[in-house]
Amino acid sequence: MSGERNDVAGPAHYEQQYLDLMRQIRDTGDERVDRTGVGTRSVFGAQMRFSLRDDAVPLLTTKRVYWKVAVREMLWFLTGNTNIRPLVEQGVHIWTDWPLDKYRRATGEEIERDAFEARIVADPAFAEQWGDLGPVYGAQWVNWPRYEAAGDGLYRRAEQGHNQIADLVEAIRANPGSRRLLFTGWNVAEIAGMALPPCHMTYQFHVSGGRLSGLLFQRSADLVLGVPFNIFGLALITRMLAQQCDLEPGEIVWQGGDVHLYLNHAALVDEQLSRTPGGAPKLRINRRPDSIFDYRIEDFEVTDYAPQAHIAAPVAV
Structure with missing residues (x-):
């Protein structure tokens, strides 16, 4: 899904690919019994691409996305707090x-x-x-467990784990052509201890022409509630990394594994699909802190965002 059309109508709004995916799942998705017992309609494998040039940010406009909540969550992840x-x-x-x-x-x-x-x-x-919550996202991002030799062939867990985010910043700066510019939250050894295994699990980055682009693989994608936040979060972390590494933002690529709509969201899906997207919000970062771990909520500003009314939906636990 490119988000662009080559017909006389001109380029489609960036959100249209999201709505098209929602319609596809509603109309043709496989109805499944899921972990929560609520039930879903699901497709396997989907992709969306969004430009970040000129401060563009892919916030949904057919309903309000509370972007400050997503920023606060991202900053919380980066502290390693769980x-x-x-x-x-x-x-x-x-x-x-x-x-x-x-x-x-x-x-x-x-x-x-x-x-x-x-x-x-x-x-x-x-x-x-x-x-x-157990060793969820932030714990793996900035404190992935390391083990040190303790003698007699034994190992003990080191006090400070592996900081994937700090190493990523250094790798982008030092070796922008690397194919290892990534971090992940999927630590198999610690999945059982997590309140929720990571859904947005692996992020990869790519530098070309002085621009940084980001890709997210999301194993489980709740298209109504989770994905709007995850797309914004991917744009946010890509913009932060680009600023820290003296690069311009390029685009983001979102990839979903099991992409689904919960059955109890059916009326909400119909309501959203009845709406027409519009507008072009901007995300600005008003300060460059000393490190990627030093951003504050007030550093971020979204302008030209005039979404349609919020659509409330229940969370499946």
Whole structure:
């Protein structure tokens, strides 16, 4: 899906490829029983491409995407933190459902989400016990486990793991032609300990003509809820890396494995497909910090974004 047409109508809006994929899955996807028990319609293998030139950013316009939430999540990943407390303190709720479900199952207490989050913020010990997600994204990105020889043929886990992001920045600067400019969250040895194994799992980057492009492989892609955030997140990290490496942004390529629509989103899908995309939002980074780990939420600005009304959808845990 190129996002461009060569007919008399001129180039299609960049969002049209997303809507076309949504329509394809709705109309022809395989109906499946999934892990959550909700059920999906699914296709296997999909691709979308978006330009990042001239500050372009592929935010959906047929519904509102809360881009600041996605930025806060990305900055949280880059700290290596795996506890929801810093997110909840910022009013970000996207990771709460998993520890909340675990707490309810373990204690039998049917606590409401707001009350659970209030306890997470107010009680550090409670947050430490119930707010951690296991070694999810950030832990693998900046602290992938390393092991050191401890004598007698034994190995112990090193205090500081492998920082894939820091090494990626250095690799882009030093060897921009490398085919190893990537990082991943799919650590087989630690999958069982994660609240949710990484969906947006492997990112790869490519330098050409002074421009940095990014590619994401997403093994499991919830097209309604997850993918709009993931596309923006890919654009965001590509822009941040380009700035840190004195490159211009090129394009992003999103690739999905199992790309699906949940059956309980059917009416929401129909509503979104009835809308016509429009507009060309811009993403600007207003400051260049000393490292990729030093960005703040106020460094990012989105302009010319006038989406249609938000479409709320339930999360399948």
